[in-house]
Amino acid sequence: MTIITACTMDCGDACSLLVDTDKKSIKGNPKHPFTKGFCCKKGSRYFERLDAEDRIVTPQIKENGEFREASWDEAMDLVVAKLDTARAVPKSILHIHGHGYRGILGKASDILFNKMGASTTYGAVCDDTGITASIRDFGVLNHNAPEDILNASRVINWGRDLTRCSIHQLALIHKARKNGTEVLTISPGGDGTAEFSDVNVVIRPGTDRFLAAAVLKLYLEAGDLNPWVLNRTFNWPALRGLIDGMSFNELCSTCEVSSSDVEMIYDWYADTGNVATVISWGVQRHVFGGENVRFINALAMISGNIGVPGGGAYFNVSSGRDLGTWEHLVKGGSSAKRRELLIQNIGAEIRKATPPIEFIWVDGHNIVNQVPDCLSVVEAFAKPFVVVVDGFMNDTAMQADVILPPAFMFEREDVLGSFVHNYVNHCAAVVKPRGQCRSDFDVYSDLGSRLAAPITFPDSETCIREGLKQADISYDELMENGFVKVHHPSVAFENMQFGHLDGLYRFPEELHPEPQRDPDYPLQLLSLVSGKYLHSQIPEKDQAGAPVVFVSKQNPAWGALNPAMDTYLVTPEGAMQVKVDTVEELHHRAVIIRRGGWMKYGQNANVIIKPMMTDMGDGTAYYSQGCRLENR
């Protein structure tokens, strides 16, 4: 039987899928206008994950350092007893929820722990730097519909590796190129962007703001600024003054882009026809990542490409923008101001917390793996009682006292939106949960009702219906078709009306210098997404041996390494053994490692990445990590 469902993985493509439950085959829904009948391998091979031999399908309790199987009743009794005790000081409970699963029902754990007044996290490991930057500029988070890119004469892509992170945006780009749209990509290189770009410009990682400022300087020199555009901005004189005071050559040399390439980028923006600007998430994972995004947005604005078809600046939209909450339907508990611990330095934050953290609950997050300074997270998890809701014995599950096995996608229902497109999808449960796995919603509903002071949820259908009310989405249409298009104008900020109270655009008013490189760690470590896997959701069998890092043949480390000896990737935080390979057109001081490998296999770069904040949105500056390669 073929059933319409949808992917709930943390990916903007948010595909509508057809699952043949007899053949266990998965394909993209041809009726879904964005999915268009195809999906990536992570989606089409999801049964390998559901049926994996090493999947945890029974609750586990740790005793004397070893896990043993337990019934749900035994595991829940133990968890509830610990929680009831900890609730005497609600702040002593810490709830950590990640990007592992999303949706209307996916909010259940946040709602339950909010009602308990538990501590929570702030800060971000993903996209909040770029979101905050975009909101400072435009007043709200929005971009043109992704399909509008087909109207662009040219696309300027600031680093997004569509071959890995979004095959449906890639398909749109392929289609646009067939119709004559040209694509220029600016990135540190060594990625998949050459496959879909007419021109590639290699930039020193972390310095896009200087390149955008250099192009803006050429606009100033040319004097061809559109008065209508300037009229829609609040603080143009401040940005103009800032750029006037800078030398073109210095801007070029800071980002290590030649003046002729900067002139070419100016021509791409200034020529007739509209230009769409695409901004990667990579641009904002640097200490001045927010400023990078703001200067790129400023260029899209000054070039007259905001509020027009075929233009726009694509960072992302909020996947939850069309979905409401059902928290107000929950009975018991109360929502008070919660203590917040910084996510990207969670080890240190737990250690210094007063009152101390006694109980930690983690769901949908391989936190021990995905945040910097992982070893300190392991240390901080040692004393509190730790419950992890996950289905694999990954770096986080290993630190648990109790592991509760969740039903994964296709085994449980949810409804979710996308951070790229404008459709809301129904992720139907199409197969029974394996073994004793239970949906997260069911687990939280059960847990809440077992507490000494209970917190009770409505049934799941009531929650879904409530969540759909916000954007007036028809429940029946959603169930019938598997998706609903939510109306958002195809062009964002039409007539240049922005979200600030005065309706005007805001420019950045400062350009911070790039921090000095530590001469002992002259290379820059980029821990990029891998095409084959979603973050750390990597089968254990694929993690043998030292991980491969990629450098350019021009990298000073490459010539200095002796291939016959062991090689280590070294930062001030520590060292890990790696294999080194070369890749074309990568910036000569960049080192690429694909992220998500597990600590227990010596594959996790976060062990040697220091927690560093970005300038906006409390984001994580993973890519500002200095490093070196050496034989040992």
Ligand SMILES: Nc1nc2c(c(=O)[nH]1)NC1C(S)=C(S)[C@@H](COP(=O)(O)OP(=O)(O)OC[C@H]3O[C@@H](n4cnc5c(=O)[nH]c(N)nc54)[C@H](O)[C@@H]3O)O[C@H]1N2
């Ligand atoms: N070094 C480095 N680290 C990074 C980044 C970087 O650039 N560099 N970027 C990061 C980014 S962009 C992100 S978004 C984060 C992602 O960090 P995480 O959110 O930790 O992502 P995953 O590694 O995919 O882990 C998600 C977990 O959720 C589990 N899961 C899946 N479905 C369900 C479910 O239905 N219920 C429950 N309970 N669990 C489920 C999966 O098995 C998996 O273990 O990592 C960040 N980490």
Ligand SMILES: Nc1nc2c(c(=O)[nH]1)N[C@H]1C(S)=C(S)[C@@H](COP(=O)(O)OP(=O)(O)OC[C@H]3O[C@@H](n4cnc5c(=O)[nH]c(N)nc54)[C@H](O)[C@@H]3O)O[C@H]1N2
């Ligand atoms: N296959 C797969 N797809 C995914 C994910 C996954 O884990 N696997 N994760 C999803 C999630 S949660 C996210 S957030 C996205 C992330 O998607 P991407 O944006 O692709 O994320 P990154 O790998 O962090 O960075 C992407 C690119 O940024 C470029 N880059 C790095 N630094 C700079 C810079 O300073 N300037 C410029 N111009 N470019 C730079 C790099 O060359 C890299 O190719 O992907 C989503 N899609």
Ligand SMILES: [Mo]
């Ligand atoms: Mo992300």
